[in-house]
Amino acid sequence: MTDAPTTLQPLEPAADDEDEDQLRYGSLSADAWRQLRRRPLFWLCVSIIFLLIVAAIVPGLFTSIDPQLGDQRNNLQSPSAEHWFGTDLQGRDQYARVVHGARVSIVVAFVVTLSTASIAIVLGSVAGYFGGLVDAVISRITDVWFAIPTVLGGIVMLQLFEQRTIGTLCLVLIVFGWTTKLRLVRSAVVAVRNADYIDAARALGASHRRIITRHILPNALTPLVVYTAITFGVVIAAEAALTFIGVGLRKPAVSWGLIISDSRGRIQTHSYLLLFPGMILSMAVFSFILLGDLLRDAFDPRQR
């Protein structure tokens, strides 16, 4: 699906203002941005993600119905002008529940993704830059940790908690989610570490901290940025999966995983109960993953 816009690019005439841009900025990120902003798919993904974030912060903008308030007389109604996604067994508006459920997914996605990325940046750059024993210890621990499947480890660990909140879920997903990112950062740092401009900085007497933050990380973070966009989607799916199989959030919380879990008995009779939240979930995951792919294409000079 990404082929069509790519093949069109050479045909596009180079506008004058773009030549100017090239002179003025011309860094890798500026090139990437120039390429991204021409792609409709990029804007589609960004719009969907933006809407989800708005829904997570102010769900009131999308619905005025209380997602907890059920009217037993209206239960299990098909989608209509009044109830866009129908109503569930308790007569609660499914659309309102899906809108309010976005908060859990978005919060978990951001907390987990940013935390794991931070862990990866700190430990990965330390391991990659200093090498030797530090690297050996960090890398071997990562390798062992990497061997534990996220969902399986998550199930086992979540069993330990009596009270399961968003915080617990985030913690579990962070604990099992940092390994790939750390390896990514470490290998990128190792690739940059021996560049001449690092030696030049060392010869000037720059501290390790300055070398890592000013010289290595700006040149080594692109793979992480791209992969992080993808993991937003993966984390949303993992949260829904853990909640669905009953080790995540519990009622009365409102989350996509719980909504889908509630509807599973009625797939044949009232398929809309699963269809709409499932579609929204898939759309969210898909947008983040596609955005990651687009970023990867834009940041990879070989694609140009």
Add this chain to the structure above:
Amino acid sequence: MTDTHAGTGGGSGVDEPLLRVDDLVKHFPISRGVVFKRSIGTVKACDGVSFELQRGETLGLVGESGCGKSTTARTILGLERATSGGVWFQGRNLVGLGSADMRAVRRDMQVIFQDPYASLNPRMTVAKIVSEPWQIHDDIVPPDRHRQRAQELLEMVGLNPNHINRYPHQFSGGQRQRIGIARALAVEPKLIIADEPVSALDVSVQAQVVNLLRDLQAELGLAYLFIAHDLSVVRHICDRVAVMYLGKIVELGDESGVYQRTGHPYTKALLSAVPVPSADQSTRPERIRLEGDVPSPADPPSGCRFRTRCWKATDLCAEQEPPLTDPNVGHLIACHHPEPPFDFSKENSSTEQATPSPSS
């Protein structure tokens, strides 16, 4: 040579050279194994190198790829930890110096790298690259003058000072090398180690950069350790020349001595490969083609390291390592059977020196 930096010399004696490298050794261990690394040998990249460099002087360090020139430079700069030996800079031994002391030394000793495409951080503008030294050593230029001083430096190295906000990739190779030179000059050093500064550039640009380095030397009283594999470039800029082979210096002396009274067969072979831009080819020595490859620095030949490729090698060469001494030609040669000099005036004395050197 006049020393314009004498006022900031820091109390070192008059006789003390700016840089004295004393039996410098850098061995790299070859290790095998993923988890438990074990050493299975060493690469003797730099194996007992000694030379001196005076203030305002240029010493050329010449040799084939892999002979240890760059390792020597990196060890002097403290980018590699010396295995043994000493690097005396302004009367102070840099080997084993703490990081705070070393930072102070770095103000007086800078480096220019070979590849102008790899030596500049692609994410920094020229302004940031050139002014970074002043953020590390914050007593050189006050922050409010960074921009102005950076523009002055760009002008000094022959770049347009208005291009200060550009990124490295918007410049050509020669221009990038000038940016690297400006960065090195930012700390007002006394010594610049130039690690093959022109060998990645076009021939036409090479001359420009070499001339720039010479002009800067005249203006600022810089000393250069100029590393190259191209003997003609070295001859153009250097006062003295050291020829390296497999981690050791084989010939060291004045530019005129090494080029005109060449003593070591290896130097002779290198010189015979330099193209002569002259119609009269009769005065040119015959081209010497060396057989075989450079032996592995992990397992160098016994005795003289050049003996495996030398047409004059004898049993003595395999048994005894020739010391770096002066066989009465005015410069140092490490060879048991030095070549008779080209200089006809000294021809008579040289025939005696064709016999093995009595010392060692």
